[in-house]
Amino acid sequence: MIDHGPWTGDDERHNDACHARWTGRHNRRTGQDGYADAWHDEQCGGCRYWIALQGTIGQDYGACTHARSAFDGRVRFEHDGCAEFTEREDGSFG
Incomplete structure (x- = not known):
């Protein structure tokens, strides 16, 4: 078996x-x-509880870590959202 090293998530x-x-x-x-128009500014990628995945797939996807969200522990698309959105203090996205 060939050791390819750790999975990086960079397989297109x-x-x-x-x-x-x-x-x-x-x-x-x-x-x-x-x-709702307000949801446009309440996307997962801007939530303080969204953590991007590693590798290129992490440019669009991350894990929800918000205990009150129905999506806690699930992989979410950065442009999706939920009722528990909590804006990041620094206003960053992704």
Whole structure:
């Protein structure tokens, strides 16, 4: 067995396949009925409890670590969101 070292998450084909599977699990879609304009500024990537994954897949995906969120412990797309959004003190995103 060849030792390729630790997984870095930088496999484009794998990441594209993950993205295709995971985007179907969005909580909020901009085109859905009832989409609130305020949600645009309340996306996971701007939440203080969202932690980006490692590697290139971490440019779009991270884990929710908010104990009160229904998504706590789940991988979330940076542009998704939930009712427990908590803005980062420094205003950063991603």
